[in-house]
Amino acid sequence: MTAPIITTRADVARSLADALLGEGTDRWRHSAGVAARASDLALRLGLDHDLLVSAAWLHDIGYAAPLVDTGFHPIDGARHLTSEGWPARVAGLVAYHSGARFVAEIRGLSAELAEFPDEQTVVSDALTYADQTVGPRGQQVDPEARYTEMLHRHGPCSFNARVDPVRRPHLRAIAARIDHLLAQ
Numbered sequence: 715m716t717a718p719i720i721t722t723r724a725d726v727a728r729s730l731a732d733a734l735l736g737e738g739t740d741r742w743r744h745s746a747g748v749a750a751r752a753s754d755l756a757l758r759l760g761l762d763h764d765l766l767v768s769a770a771w772l773h774d775i776g777y778a779a780p781l782v783d784t785g786f787h788p789i790d791g792a793r794h795l796t797s798e799g800w801p802a803r804v805a806g807l808v809a810y811h812s813g814a815r816f817v818a819e820i821r822g823l824s825a826e827l828a829e830f831p832d833e834q835t836v837v838s839d840a841l842t843y844a845d846q847t848v849g850p851r852g853q854q855v856d857p858e859a860r861y862t863e864m865l866h867r868h869g870p871c872s873f874n875a876r877v878d879p880v881r882r883p884h885l886r887a888i889a890a891r892i893d894h895l896l897a898q
């Protein structure tokens with residue numbers, strides 16, 4: 715008798731990321747790297763593995779051309795997930811990852827972002843930590859180096875650069891909290 719194949723939510727999330735981002739593309743490789751990092755963090759910190767790894771696979775799907783609406787990928791991704799019946803926690807984790815609220819505010823999208831729950835937990839910290847420690851092609855990177863590379867890539871007049879004075883301390887605080895937990 716063959717064992718039943720159990721499909722987890724994270725498996726479904728990966729399939730969706732494969733379809734929307736294109737398996738093997740840089741964006742997909744980044745998402746795969748974030749998912750692997752998230753898996754490691756979930757196991758080491760005793761977090762909800764399926765939830766965190768699902769959000770990691772899905773956090774950047776809002777970049778996929780068919781999903782672009784507001785042009786702000788955390789919101790566009792979260793809206794798609796909600797329309798497809800994904801749990802509010804998954805959509806909320808995607809919507810708020812990596813300090814998205816600061817960028818949403820400067821882009822005039824705070825009301826749109828507020829459609830989603832902002833859980834501000836160790837799980838949301840871990841998603842941001844995973845995203846900030848994986849580079850654009852899936853390689854593991856130092857978060858400060860990744861952040862500096864991101865600002866350079868987006869340019870000095872970008873929304874990301876304009877919110878840097880508030881977003882960078884937010885990301886550093888998250889990194890410090892996760893590093894502290896990992897060290898225990």
Ligand SMILES: [Fe+2]
Pocket residue numbers: 744748773774845
């Ligand atoms: Fe990302």
